[in-house]
Amino acid sequence: MLIGSCSASAPFENNKINGCDPHEVMGVDGKPMAEHPLWLIIAIGTLGSASLVLIAGFASFRRQTWPYLFITVAIAMLLIRSIVGFLSLGGPMSVETHHFLEHLTDVVAIALLFGAIYTARTGQDERASGSSTQKESSEE
Amino acid sequence: MSETRNEISTRIDRRPGLHFSGLVRELDLAPGQVQYHLRRLQKRGDVVVEEVYGQTHYFSPDHEPWERGVWALLRRETAGDIVAVLLTKGPSDPETITRELDIARSTLSWHTDRLVAQEIIGKRRDDRGNIELTLERPIATARILQQIEPSMWEQLVGRFTRLVDQLLEEA
Numbered sequence: 001m002l003i004g005s006c007s008a009s010a011p012f013e014n015n016k017i018n019g020c021d022p023h024e025v026m027g028v029d030g031k032p033m034a035e036h037p038l039w040l041i042i043a044i045g046t047l048g049s050a051s052l053v054l055i056a057g058f059a060s061f062r063r064q065t066w067p068y069l070f071i072t073v074a075i076a077m078l079l080i081r082s083i084v085g086f087l088s089l090g091g092p093m094s095v096e097t098h099h100f101l102e103h104l105t106d107v108v109a110i111a112l113l114f115g116a117i118y119t120a121r122t123g124q125d126e127r128a129s130g131s132s133t134q135k136e137s138s139e140e
Numbered sequence: 141m142s143e144t145r146n147e148i149s150t151r152i153d154r155r156p157g158l159h160f161s162g163l164v165r166e167l168d169l170a171p172g173q174v175q176y177h178l179r180r181l182q183k184r185g186d187v188v189v190e191e192v193y194g195q196t197h198y199f200s201p202d203h204e205p206w207e208r209g210v211w212a213l214l215r216r217e218t219a220g221d222i223v224a225v226l227l228t229k230g231p232s233d234p235e236t237i238t239r240e241l242d243i244a245r246s247t248l249s250w251h252t253d254r255l256v257a258q259e260i261i262g263k264r265r266d267d268r269g270n271i272e273l274t275l276e277r278p279i280a281t282a283r284i285l286q287q288i289e290p291s292m293w294e295q296l297v298g299r300f301t302r303l304v305d306q307l308l309e310e311a
Contacts, residue, residue, distance in 0.1 A: 055296050
């Protein structure tokens with residue numbers, strides 16, 4: 001995908017990709033990587049994930065249960081990934097930190113989704129032993 | 141009454157149960173301005189504010205409290221769907237409603253608790269002792285439901301909860 005001949009001992013070192021400055025690396029369309037449509041993709045990703053976080057946050061506020069809270073935070077990991085993308089394309093974040101944070105958000109999202117699945121069942125048990133109306137609902 | 145206040149009053153009259161954010165969006169005014177006029181309208185008794193489960197709704201004073209509850213709750217798409225099933229099928233057991241709407245039991249329970257609390261739906265036992273859901277005032281409820289169109293935001297949040305409830309129930 002990239003045009004250019006840089007070389008380095010490590011693929012990601014000192015804010016460089018294979019020894020190249022991202023501003024000097026050319027994409028297949030001849031534009032510097034820093035001006036590549038990746039900006040646009042990350043911007044769309046940020047807007048989309050922010051909207052999803054809003055919807056999930058509102059649903060979580062309505063339901064006030066652990067599974068909804070876990071799912072909302074798991075979706076927020078998508079937003080964090082987009083922000084990490086912005087920070088590394090913009091310059092202040094190193095490529096190593098970028099990759100570390102991306103994989104870390106994956107692990108956190110997976111753990112949160114497991115948490116949501118686990119508490120979905122325990123949440124039902126709690127509700128069943130709750131108020132009289134809730135008892136009636138669980139009898140239905 | 142100022143022209144803006146008149147406009148706010150007309151909008152609320154036309155769309156009972158409107159939210160503050162909806163008013164700001166429709167009128168293209170600064171939130172502070174809308175807030176100021178709403179406070180004045182409220183003081184004069186031209187607008188009634190109703191808090192329903194953490195959401196603020198605005199009404200003209202000619203709606204009785206029960207009607208205000210119906211307008212506020214049936215803005216939620218799933219609640220409207222549940223009421224629509226009861227209107228078409230008559231008193232129904234929970235299984236019929238979940239099957240008809242393809243929703244999780246927890247989704248039905250959550251909405252039913254609120255619809256019962258607002259006296260829109262009643263719970264009773266049939267001859268065999270099974271729970272049956274029924275509309276308390278079907279004609280008045282149908283008249284309001286006909287006029288309600290859930291907002292895009294309400295639809296998104298409602299459908300998200302339907303999906304999550306279904307996924308968690310199957311998990």
